[in-house]
Amino acid sequence: MGILEKIGEIEREIGRTQKNKATEYHLGLLKAKLAKYRQQLLEPTGKAGAKGEGFDVMKSGDARVALIGFPSVGKSTLLNTLTTTHSESAGYEFTTLTCIPGVIEYNGANIQLLDLPGIIEGAAQGKGRGRQVIAVARTADVVIMMLDATKGEKQKELLTMELESVGIRLNRRKPNIYFKPKKGGGISFNSTLTLTKYDCTSDEFVDVILGSRVYMPCIYVYNKIDQISIEEVDRLARKQHSVVVSCNMNLNLDYLLSTTWEYLALVRVYTKKRGERPDFDDGLILRTGCTLEHVCHKIHRTMVSTFKYGLVWGRSAKYSPQRVGIHHKMCHDDVVQIINK
Ligand SMILES: Nc1nc2c(ncn2[C@@H]2O[C@H](COP(=O)(O)OP(=O)(O)OP(=O)(O)O)[C@@H](O)[C@H]2O)c(=O)[nH]1
Ligand SMILES: [K+]
Numbered sequence: 001m002g003i004l005e006k007i008g009e010i011e012r013e014i015g016r017t018q019k020n021k022a023t024e025y026h027l028g029l030l031k032a033k034l035a036k037y038r039q040q041l042l043e044p045t046g047k048a049g050a051k052g053e054g055f056d057v058m059k060s061g062d063a064r065v066a067l068i069g070f071p072s073v074g075k076s077t078l079l080n081t082l083t084t085t086h087s088e089s090a091g092y093e094f095t096t097l098t099c100i101p102g103v104i105e106y107n108g109a110n111i112q113l114l115d116l117p118g119i120i121e122g123a124a125q126g127k128g129r130g131r132q133v134i135a136v137a138r139t140a141d142v143v144i145m146m147l148d149a150t151k152g153e154k155q156k157e158l159l160t161m162e163l164e165s166v167g168i169r170l171n172r173r174k175p176n177i178y179f180k181p182k183k184g185g186g187i188s189f190n191s192t193l194t195l196t197k198y199d200c201t202s203d204e205f206v207d208v209i210l211g212s213r214v215y216m217p218c219i220y221v222y223n224k225i226d227q228i229s230i231e232e233v234d235r236l237a238r239k240q241h242s243v244v245v246s247c248n249m250n251l252n253l254d255y256l257l258s259t260t261w262e263y264l265a266l267v268r269v270y271t272k273k274r275g276e277r278p279d280f281d282d283g284l285i286l287r288t289g290c291t292l293e294h295v296c297h298k299i300h301r302t303m304v305s306t307f308k309y310g311l312v313w314g315r316s317a318k319y320s321p322q323r324v325g326i327h328h329k330m331c332h333d334d335v336v337q338i339i340n341k
């Protein structure tokens with residue numbers, strides 16, 4: 001019998017079995033068996049699979065967020081709640097076997113949210129399809145590490161180690177160092193600031209030398225808070241970079257969205273024509289720290305060459321409107337009018 005048939009058989013048996021105290025143990029065994037077979041589906045088979053096909057999904061929208069976590073923490077439930085896409089969610093592990101993209105609309109931006117298979121210890125070495133999952137995470141602008149609030153802190157440590165082992169640095173700043181190889185061998189390095197003993201650890205230095213490191217913002221999302229005490233919720237909510245939610249009960253998901261927006265570091269800027277009202281239905285989505293030059297580029301590639309000055313209303317303006325040059329830094333929800341030569 002093939003794996004798929006075995007899976008089908010167990011699923012049918014689970015479907016037939018009434019849920020009650022007497023069958024609880026038996027159902028548990030069935031789910032464990034199901035998870036085992038589903039995990040085998042994830043394992044690379046034969047030569048072709050050894051390399052493992054990637055989960056390449058086209059990038060779309062203004063930014064990308066990847067969902068990383070152990071099996072059954074509720075990743076698919078989150079995707080189902082926040083987007084119109086459906087991803088199978090169920091009470092057994094390895095329900096999701098591939099990458100499923102959905103879209104969150106927030107502040108006028110389209111944010112691509114990627115549901116992924118659960119990863120397990122050893123993922124970075126290729127266990128499950130861990131490598132492929134992690135490869136997708138690398139392409140994201142923000143990682144949401146989903147954790148089961150009813151389980152210990154161990155999951156966070158293990159996942160962080162898996163990601164670290166392949167060069168993904170979470171919530172850490174890229175050290176301010178650059179280097180160039182010297183002609184006669186060796187390297188010379190330089191810092192953009194004066195280094196003190198504490199500015200850069202030897203590990204960070206190795207990171208810079210080896211390159212291929214990615215520094216990513218990460219939100220630790222503790223799901224299933226409906227299952228824990230209020231004191232415990234409070235404790236988890238106070239942790240750095242953490243948000244507590246219940247995907248099933250729709251608790252605190254608004255806060256998760258606003259935190260995601262903040263970590264994505266996006267801003268929305270509106271444009272207006274002379275004598276007209278701003279078009280509040282159609283903002284431009286840019287990165288925090290962008291200047292009027294970025295805005296011009298976003299409107300049209302030739303805009304910069306004809307730019308004379310800008311008029312800005314909003315938080316970046318000292319008074320409204322303020323006449324500004326091309327290097328003016330924009331704030332979220334600013335309105336700008338561009339005057340051409
Ligand atoms: N109590 C509780 N259960 C939840 C919550 N969110 C999800 N679940 C349950 O957790 C189980 C797993 O949910 P999934 O969405 O399939 O989890 P997943 O992380 O996508 O799982 P895999 O794809 O197998 O890795 C399901 O039975 C969900 O109903 C929550 O907020 N509270
Ligand atoms: K599951």
Ligand SMILES: [Mg+2]
Nearest residue numbers: 075076095096
């Ligand atoms: Mg899933």
